[in-house]
Amino acid sequence: MYINDIKPIDSKKALLVIDGEPRFRLYKAELKRYHLVKDIDISAELYEDIRYSVIKPRCLNRSMHLLSSRDYTEYKLREKLLRADYPEDIIDIVMDELISYGYIDDFRYAKQFIDYRKDSMSIKTISSKLMLKGISKDVIDLAIDELSSTGIDLLATEKKAAYKDMSKKLKRMKNYEDDAKAESKLISYMLSKGYSYDTVRNLIATMSSER
Numbered sequence: 001m002y003i004n005d006i007k008p009i010d011s012k013k014a015l016l017v018i019d020g021e022p023r024f025r026l027y028k029a030e031l032k033r034y035h036l037v038k039d040i041d042i043s044a045e046l047y048e049d050i051r052y053s054v055i056k057p058r059c060l061n062r063s064m065h066l067l068s069s070r071d072y073t074e075y076k077l078r079e080k081l082l083r084a085d086y087p088e089d090i091i092d093i094v095m096d097e098l099i100s101y102g103y104i105d106d107f108r109y110a111k112q113f114i115d116y117r118k119d120s121m122s123i124k125t126i127s128s129k130l131m132l133k134g135i136s137k138d139v140i141d142l143a144i145d146e147l148s149s150t151g152i153d154l155l156a157t158e159k160k161a162a163y164k165d166m167s168k169k170l171k172r173m174k175n176y177e178d179d180a181k182a183e184s185k186l187i188s189y190m191l192s193k194g195y196s197y198d199t200v201r202n203l204i205a206t207m208s209s210e211r
Contacts, residue, residue, distance in 0.1 A: 001042050006031065015085055018047070024055045025085050051090060059086045059094045067103055071112070074104050075134020106135050110143035118147075118157040120164070124194030162195045162203055170207070 005017040009025055016023045016036070026036070034050060036042065059081060066072060066080060074095055081091050098104045110130055117126050127140050148154055169189055173182065183204065190200040 001044060001047050003036060003038055003040055003042060006036070006038050018042075022085060024051070024087055024090075026050070026054070030054060051087065055086065056090050056093060059090050060097065062086075063094055063098060064103070067098075071109050072104065073106050073109050073133045073135055074099070077104065078134075106139050107143060107146075109133075110135050110140050111146055114140075114143055114147060114154075115152070118152070118154060118161070120161050122161060122194030123154060123158055126194075128194070158195070159199065159203070162190065162193075162199055163207075165193055165195075166190060166200075166203055166207060 001018050003016060003018055004020055007015045007017065007022075009015055013025045013027055014031065015025050026034075030050075031037075034046065062084065063077060063081065066077065072080070077098075078091055078095065081094075082088065086094075095104065113130055114123075114126055117129075121129075123144065127137070130140050131137065144154065166186070169186060173186070186204065187197070187200050190203075191197065195203075
């Protein structure tokens with residue numbers, strides 16, 4: 001295995017390029033300890049020793065540090081670790097460990113995310129945000145079912161959220177009148193927030209009767 005380059009990341013760390021591929025970052029003190037310099041061959045044994053005795057524990061420690069301040073989905077934590085040049089196969093091993101000990105749990109994350117936002121967003125919007133975080137539709141559906149089984153009426157909370165959103169929008173539409181053009185704008189806005197057409201139409205009727 002041939003070290004093509006050692007690219008400085010900052011004053012303390014550098015990225016090793018081996019056999020033409022970026023591999024991992026090491027501290028300058030570690031480069032010195034392992035006698036690593038540009039344009040030399042290293043053995044596969046040394047390479048694997050560095051990966052598993054240095055990089056893997058560091059990847060785990062970095063993950064634990066990130067998780068100590070907030071929850072992450074597996075997808076988002078992977079993204080962070082990949083951006084820090086940890087090898088993908090090392091990340092796989094670390095993810096398996098974190099999941100086995102319950103430090104990462106996409107199902108738990110989805111339940112908490114839905115529960116926290118259910119009073120301010122539509123379920124469709126919440127689901128879309130979760131999918132952007134890498135959580136599958138199946139896991140999201142299971143989380144919704146689990147919350148519903150605890151007595152939380154997500155349909156009722158969504159209607160309240162829709163009421164709040166429509167009320168805010170109507171305040172911004174100062175010259176709103178019950179005409180087709182204004183109503184069409186209002187409907188389009190509410191649909192963009194993830195509410196169903198039936199929910200929006202019923203809410204318009206309810207709010208019209210309140211005025």
